Amino acid sequence: MSRFWEDSSTMSGARVHAGDEGWLRGEDLVRRADAAVADLPPRSVFALRFATNAASVAVYLGALRRGHVPLLIGTDLSAEMLDPLCRRFGIGRLFDGTTWTSVGAGALASPAVHPSLGLLMSTSGSTGSPKLVRLSLENLAANAGSIREYLALATDDVAITSLPLSYSYGLSVLNSHLAVGAGIVLSDSAVTTPAFWNLVRAEGVTGLTGVPTTWRMLRRMRFERMDLPNLRHMTQAGGRLDPEEIVWLGELAQRTGRRAFIMYGQTEATARIAYLPPTRVLDKPGSIGQAIPGGELWLIDTDGAPVTTADVEGQLVYRGPNVMLGYAESAQDLALGATLTSLPTGDLARQDAEGHFWITGRLKRFVKLFGNRFGLDEVEQHLRTLGLDAGAVGRDDALMIGVVTDTDSAAALRLTLATRYHVHPSAIQVHALATLPRNSAGKLLHGELQQALDRLTATGATSGVSP
Incomplete structure (x- = not known):
């Protein structure tokens, strides 16, 4: 060439x-x-x-x-x-x-x-x-x-x-x-x-x-x-x-x-x-x-x-x-x-x-909740169908969602997701954010989102909704 x-x-x-x-x-x-x-x-x-x-x-x-x-x-x-x-x-x-x-x-x-x-x-x-x-x-x-x-x-x-x-x-x-x-x-x-x-x-x-x-x-x-x-x-x-x-x-x-x-x-x-x-x-x-x-x-x-x-x-x-x-x-x-x-x-x-x-998902874009594997890309797709600007990340036994909304709506979303995926609400955290971390092309930066949600979790947001 x-x-x-x-x-x-x-x-x-x-x-x-x-x-x-x-x-x-x-x-x-x-x-x-x-x-x-x-x-x-x-x-x-x-x-x-x-x-x-x-x-x-x-x-x-x-x-x-x-x-x-x-x-x-x-x-x-x-x-x-x-x-x-x-x-x-x-x-x-x-x-x-x-x-x-x-x-x-x-x-x-x-x-x-x-x-x-x-x-x-x-x-x-x-x-x-x-x-x-x-x-x-x-x-x-x-x-x-x-x-x-x-x-x-x-x-x-x-x-x-x-x-x-x-x-x-x-x-x-x-x-x-x-x-x-x-x-x-x-x-x-x-x-x-x-x-x-x-x-x-x-x-x-x-x-x-x-x-x-x-x-x-x-x-x-x-x-x-x-x-x-x-x-x-x-x-x-x-x-x-x-x-x-x-x-x-x-x-x-x-x-x-x-x-x-x-x-x-x-x-x-x-x-x-x-x-x-x-x-x-x-x-x-x-x-x-x-x-x-x-x-x-x-x-x-x-x-x-x-x-x-x-x-x-x-x-x-x-x-x-x-x-x-x-x-x-x-x-x-x-x-x-x-x-x-x-x-x-x-x-x-x-x-x-x-x-x-x-494409069906990322090799590492999964979390296990109570022994069941959940694809984070599928979760994000579902959130988009709800009209939400949101990203999904997670740690072992924790699905973590960052969403541009208010804290009351975030709390309601947590219960909705728990019902949809048939898991106890304790396995899901939903954090209300002002914005999601994106690069200059608009692509969601999952690594930075994970760090942000980890920091919010460390502050003691035990309800799963950021202050």
């Missing part, structure tokens, strides 16, 4: 719309990219606070073109989290979205890296995790090419940044469009604002990308009534949409002559792993479909043996050229080459008789 950032014919058609600057095209974009990293020593490892602006895109592309290794971080990552992260990995430089500054280990620091290493990303939504994903340039090129193929992207396609570029899903939109010589509109306006939709119409955006919270917001906004004459395809990943929500999106696509893609992926696979073809969205709502072009999916049982019977649950495993080199937990790990060839996703799934996969 060719590296689009080095392909002069592809980059000659690539274009980035940068606000008041208008469209940056081809050679101008390449010149900016090269100039943005011209002062870096060879094979520099640096942190890139990936703002939604031309300067950040130029630094990113320049790093790919000139052999540097950026660690992508979100614009919302605090200095208190950034500095120890950079120290841990021996990183001394930061591009903060506008300027270069010294961080962590100091401006002259840069760890030794493996020749294949091209990009570093966090395994968590907050980039506060001490474990990073090591991606190669081949990973980036392969995944961009696969996405380009199944979305059938063309040079006249135009995407808009509805997700952060530091997030693997948001980054994949940038990569896949540049890989075909298409356009990307940079916007830091929320999808709930008129400014965002004015830009969509003015620049002829053809593709819209969203995580579940994005599409739920758009549904409440009566997205189906919007006049979007250039829109051709809509994509969803970054979490699970309920089947009823998928049907809404699929029927909208059918009525308007557009295509809806339901997708599945992980940062460890650069972005995308599977997709459900638009022709199957309405008859298989909830399925993640099939492996992306060039990839392979299968299931294994608890002993690691392949599951070959239809509709039998197992752990989902993926193999393809987009699988990461491996994880890094220290600066020394950046010098490692590939440490795996396939990716156990940690997700449980089944494969139907037609070969399509269905």
Whole structure:
């Protein structure tokens, strides 16, 4: 797979719309990219606070073109989290979205890296995790090419940044469009604002990308009534949409002559792993479909043996050229080459008789209440059907719910759940919260929710409802 950032014919058609600057095209974009990293020593490892602006895109592309290794971080990552992260990995430089500054280990620091290493990303939504994903340039090129193929992207396609570029899903939109010589509109306006939709119409955006919270917001906004004459395809990943929500999106696509893609992926696979073809969205709502072009999916049982019977649950495993080199937990790990060839996703799934996969839960997203196993993802899905903004986590013999509501409603919900799941109310805690912890893309951060609920429990909320 060719590296689009080095392909002069592809980059000659690539274009980035940068606000008041208008469209940056081809050679101008390449010149900016090269100039943005011209002062870096060879094979520099640096942190890139990936703002939604031309300067950040130029630094990113320049790093790919000139052999540097950026660690992508979100614009919302605090200095208190950034500095120890950079120290841990021996990183001394930061591009903060506008300027270069010294961080962590100091401006002259840069760890030794493996020749294949091209990009570093966090395994968590907050980039506060001490474990990073090591991606190669081949990973980036392969995944961009696969996405380009199944979305059938063309040079006249135009995407808009509805997700952060530091997030693997948001980054994949940038990569896949540049890989075909298409356009990307940079916007830091929320999808709930008129400014965002004015830009969509003015620049002829053809593709819209969203995580579940994005599409739920758009549904409440009566997205189906919007006049979007250039829109051709809509994509969803970054979490699970309920089947009823998928049907809404699929029927909208059918009525308007557009295509809806339901997708599945992980940062460890650069972005995308599977997709459900638009022709199957309405008859298989909830399925993640099939492996992306060039990839392979299968299931294994608890002993690691392949599951070959239809509709039998197992752990989902993926193999393809987009699988990461491996994880890094220290600066020394950046010098490692590939440490795996396939990716156990940690997700449980089944494969139907037609070969399509269905996620059934997380391998570790279960709790046992009085000896019975309960899937936390199923609990969250039920809470959404009740119209609640809630998350489910837990410890042994305790189902813990965080919900945006008042304490009286939380107390009532606790009894409702105990009745539904046929367990004593003592096994369930429901905590009323002002907000749920989410990353900048809107994805629920279960680890941070668990910590928050553990703290509330430690304060002595014996009734199961936070003060």
